[in-house]
Amino acid sequence: MGKIKSLADLRKMKEEVQTKIKLRETSNHPEQVVQVKVGMATCGIASGAKETMKFFIEELEQEAIDAVVTQTGCMGYCYAEPTVEVTLPKKDPVVFGHVDKEKVHEIINSYIKRGELIDGIIPVNFKTIDD
Amino acid sequence: MTDYKMHLLICGGTGCKASESDEIKNRLNQFIEKHGLEDEVQVVMTGCFGFCEKGPIVKVLPDNTFYVQVKPSDAEEIIKEHVVKGRPVPRLLYTDPKSEKHVSDSKGMDFYKKQIRVALRNCGFINPENIDECIARDGYQALGKCLTEMTPGEAIKEVKDSGLRGRGGGGFPTGLKWEITRNVENDQKYVVCNADEGDPGAFMDRSILEGDPHSVIEAMAICGYCIGADTGLVYIRAEYPLAIQRLKVAIRQAEEYGLLGDDILGTGFNFRIELRYGAGAFVCGEETALIHSMEGLRGEPTFKPPFPSVSGYMGKPTNVNNVETLANIPVIINKGAAWFSSIGTEKSKGTKVFALAGKINNVGLIEVPMGTTLREVIYDIGGGIKDGKEFKAVQTGGPSGGCLTKEHLDIPIDYDNLLAVGSMMGSGGMIVMDEDDCMVSIAKFYLDFTLEESCGKCTPCRVGNKRLYEILDKITQGKGEAEDIERLKELSVVIKDTALCGLGQTSPNPVLSTISNFENEYLAHVVDGKCPAGQCKSLLRYDILEEMCTGCTLCFRNCPVGAITGERRQPHYIDQSLCIKCGVCYEKCKFNAVILT
Numbered sequence: 001m002g003k004i005k006s007l008a009d010l011r012k013m014k015e016e017v018q019t020k021i022k023l024r025e026t027s028n029h030p031e032q033v034v035q036v037k038v039g040m041a042t043c044g045i046a047s048g049a050k051e052t053m054k055f056f057i058e059e060l061e062q063e064a065i066d067a068v069v070t071q072t073g074c075m076g077y078c079y080a081e082p083t084v085e086v087t088l089p090k091k092d093p094v095v096f097g098h099v100d101k102e103k104v105h106e107i108i109n110s111y112i113k114r115g116e117l118i119d120g121i122i123p124v125n126f127k128t129i130d131d
Numbered sequence: 132m133t134d135y136k137m138h139l140l141i142c143g144g145t146g147c148k149a150s151e152s153d154e155i156k157n158r159l160n161q162f163i164e165k166h167g168l169e170d171e172v173q174v175v176m177t178g179c180f181g182f183c184e185k186g187p188i189v190k191v192l193p194d195n196t197f198y199v200q201v202k203p204s205d206a207e208e209i210i211k212e213h214v215v216k217g218r219p220v221p222r223l224l225y226t227d228p229k230s231e232k233h234v235s236d237s238k239g240m241d242f243y244k245k246q247i248r249v250a251l252r253n254c255g256f257i258n259p260e261n262i263d264e265c266i267a268r269d270g271y272q273a274l275g276k277c278l279t280e281m282t283p284g285e286a287i288k289e290v291k292d293s294g295l296r297g298r299g300g301g302g303f304p305t306g307l308k309w310e311i312t313r314n315v316e317n318d319q320k321y322v323v324c325n326a327d328e329g330d331p332g333a334f335m336d337r338s339i340l341e342g343d344p345h346s347v348i349e350a351m352a353i354c355g356y357c358i359g360a361d362t363g364l365v366y367i368r369a370e371y372p373l374a375i376q377r378l379k380v381a382i383r384q385a386e387e388y389g390l391l392g393d394d395i396l397g398t399g400f401n402f403r404i405e406l407r408y409g410a411g412a413f414v415c416g417e418e419t420a421l422i423h424s425m426e427g428l429r430g431e432p433t434f435k436p437p438f439p440s441v442s443g444y445m446g447k448p449t450n451v452n453n454v455e456t457l458a459n460i461p462v463i464i465n466k467g468a469a470w471f472s473s474i475g476t477e478k479s480k481g482t483k484v485f486a487l488a489g490k491i492n493n494v495g496l497i498e499v500p501m502g503t504t505l506r507e508v509i510y511d512i513g514g515g516i517k518d519g520k521e522f523k524a525v526q527t528g529g530p531s532g533g534c535l536t537k538e539h540l541d542i543p544i545d546y547d548n549l550l551a552v553g554s555m556m557g558s559g560g561m562i563v564m565d566e567d568d569c570m571v572s573i574a575k576f577y578l579d580f581t582l583e584e585s586c587g588k589c590t591p592c593r594v595g596n597k598r599l600y601e602i603l604d605k606i607t608q609g610k611g612e613a614e615d616i617e618r619l620k621e622l623s624v625v626i627k628d629t630a631l632c633g634l635g636q637t638s639p640n641p642v643l644s645t646i647s648n649f650e651n652e653y654l655a656h657v658v659d660g661k662c663p664a665g666q667c668k669s670l671l672r673y674d675i676l677e678e679m680c681t682g683c684t685l686c687f688r689n690c691p692v693g694a695i696t697g698e699r700r701q702p703h704y705i706d707q708s709l710c711i712k713c714g715v716c717y718e719k720c721k722f723n724a725v726i727l728t
C-alpha cells in the first residue's frame with residue numbers, strides 16, 4: 001500500500017476497508033468466516049491471553065474451522081480476563097470471560113460449532129459513540 | 132447446528148446471584164422442559180449486566196425484552212406468556228422513572244447502559260497493530276478534515292466549544308491551552324503527549340495506548356496543525372513496554388500511509404512523532420518536570436510561569452496534553468463540539484475513563500458520562516462490594532486526591548464537585564475500600580508513596596511529607612497522642628501552601644480528607660488505642676476466653692513465638708508481652724475461644 005495523498009483518498013480507503021470487513025462479517029458464502037478477537041492488553045496477557053490465543057488458533061485449525069483470530073486491546077472487563085469476543089457470521093458479537101484452555105474447547109464445541117451460548121458470556125453494558 | 136429460536140439471558144453477576152439467579156435459571160429450565168421447548172429455547176447465565184440496582188435481570192433474545200427484579204416465582208409466567216404465547220410480561224418490565232411507563236420497545240433497551248465509550252471507542256474492537264481496522268472506524272478522518280476543510284483557528288474553536296478539559300488531573304480547558312500555545316510566536320513549537328501515568332492503581336492511559344494508539348497519534352497531529360508545530364513527542368514510561376511497542380508499530384504504519392511525515396494528505400502540513408522514555412517517576416507527570424526529563428535533565432519541576440505553552444521543551448512553546456484528553460479530540464472534530472458537550476455536566480463535558488479497583492466485584496476499566504454518581508459506578512457498573520461487605524470509602528485522584536465516603540455516594544462526579552468535597556478527579560484511578568480498611572493506614576500508604584516519589588527539590592515536600600509519614604506511622608503503632616491530629620492538619624496546610632509543584636501541593640490531601648471524613652477513626656487510634664478496622668497490628672489484642680477454651684493445645688502448638696501457655700484440657704493464656712499479633716491462634720482455634728479486640 002502506497003501513501004494516501006488526499007482526504008478524498010482517505011475517505012475512499014475507509015470505504016474499501018469497511019466493505020472488506022463487512023463482507024467478512026455478513027457473507028452468505030459457504031466459506032463463512034468466524035472471527036475471534038482476543039483482548040491482549042498487558043493485563044490480558046498477564047492473565048494468559050497469549051496462551052489462549054495460541055490455543056484458539058491451534059484448535060480451530062485442527063477442527064478445520066475457517067476463522068480469523070486477531071488481537072485487540074483492553075475490553076475493560078478486568079475481573080474476567082482473559083476476555084475473547086467471538087463473531088459468528090450474521091450474528092452479533094459475543095464476549096466470553098475467563099477464557100482458559102477448557103473454556104476455549106467449550107466455546108468451539110458449543111458456540112462456534114452449534115451456535116449454543118454458554119454460561120458466563122459478558123453482556124454489552126455500554127453505549128458507543130454511534131448509538 | 133442446534134438452532135435455538137430464543138435465548139433467555141440471566142445475569143450471573145455477584146449481586147444477582149445473591150438474589151437467587153441460580154434458582155431462576157433452574158425454574159426457567161423446568162418450565163421449558165414442561166412445555167417441550169428444550170430444542171428451541173436456551174437459558175444462559177451471563178456476567179454482570181451493570182444494572183445491579185434492579186437485579187436480577189433476565190434478557191430475552193432476539194426481541195431484547197429486558198426484565199428486572201425477577202423472582203424465581205416469575206419463571207413460570209415468563210415461559211408461559213412470553214416464550215409460548217409471545218406476549219411480554221408487563222409487570223416485570225423496567226419502569227422509566229420519568230415517564231412512569233414500562234419500557235418494552237427494544238430500541239429503548241439500552242437504558243441500563245450507564246457507560247458511553249468515547250475515549251475507549253476503539254479499545255477492544257480493533258487490532259491495534261493494524262491501521263486499516265482503525266481507518267475503517269473513522270481513524271484519521273478528523274485529521275483529514277482539519278487539514279483540508281478547517282483553519283487552525285476553526286479547529287481550536289471546535290475543541291474550545293466542546294468544553295473538553297484535561298484528563299490528566301488538572302482539568303485545564305484543552306482548547307484554551309491550544310489557543311495560548313498557538314498565539315505565542317516562535318519558529319519551532321512542540322506537541323507533547325503525557326503518557327507518564329503514575330497513580331497507583333490507574334491504567335487508563337496504558338489501555339488506550341495499547342488498544343488504540345492511532346487515535347492518540349491522530350490527535351497529536353491535529354494539535355500540531357492547530358498550534359503550528361511539526362514535531363510531536365510522546366513521553367512514556369519504560370514500564371509500559373507493550374504500549375511502547377504498539378505506539379512504534381502505529382507510528383511506522385502511519386508514516387507508510389503518509390499520515391505522518393511530510394506533506395500529509397497533499398496539504399503541505401508536516402508532522403513527525405518521536406518517543407521519549409521516562410524511568411517511571413511520579414513527579415514527571417507534572418509538565419515542567421516531564422519537559423526537563425525529556426531534555427535529559429533531572430526530572431524536577433520548575434516554577435510556573437513561564438508555562439510550557441510559552442517556554443517548554445528546549446525553551447520553545449510546548450503544548451502538553453494527557454493521553455485520554457487526546458483520545459477525545461478526533462471524535463470532537465468528527466462529531467462536532469455540540470455532540471460532545473451534550474454529554475456531561477454544566478462545567479465538565481464528555482466522559483471520563485476510570486480504572487475501578489480495590490474491594491469491588493467488577494474490577495475494570497469503565498467510561499461514564501461526567502455527572503454519573505459514585506453510587507452508579509460502584510453498585511451498578513462495579514457490581515457492589517466484594518464478599519457482601521460494607522462500603523467504606525473510595526479514593527479518587529490517587530496520592531493527590533482524597534477519600535469520598537457514603538455521604539458522597541450521590542454526588543455527580545465532575546471536576547468541581549470532587550474538588551468541593553476535598554478530593555479531585557485526578558487521572559481516573561478509583562480505589563474502593565470496605566469496612567476492613569483502616570483509613571489511617573491508607574493515608575500512610577499514600578504518604579509512603581509520595582515520600583518515595585518526591586524529587587526532594589523543595590523543603591516542604593521533602594521534609595514535610597517525611598514528618599507527616601512519621602506521625603501517621605506513630606499513630607498506627609499505637610503511640611499516637613491526641614495532639615497528633617492537630618499537628619497533622621497544621622503541617623498539611625503548610626505543605627500545601629508552600630510546596631513548589633503539584634505533587635507537594637496535593638500530597639497532604641489523603642491525610643486531610645481522611646481526617647475530615649474519618650476523624651473518629653483517628654481518635655480511636657490515639658485516644659482508645661484501638662484500630663476499628665483491625666488493620667493496625669500494634670493496636671490489636673488477642674485473648675483466649677477461659678469458658679470457651681477446651682485446652683486442645685492447637686493454639687499452643689501453632690504459636691510461632693511461644694506466647695501461649697496452658698496445660699492439656701485446661702484453659703490456655705496468651706502472654707501479651709510476647710504476642711506478635713500474627714493471628715495464627717485466632718485462625719486455628721476450632722472453638723471460637725480466641726477473640727480479637
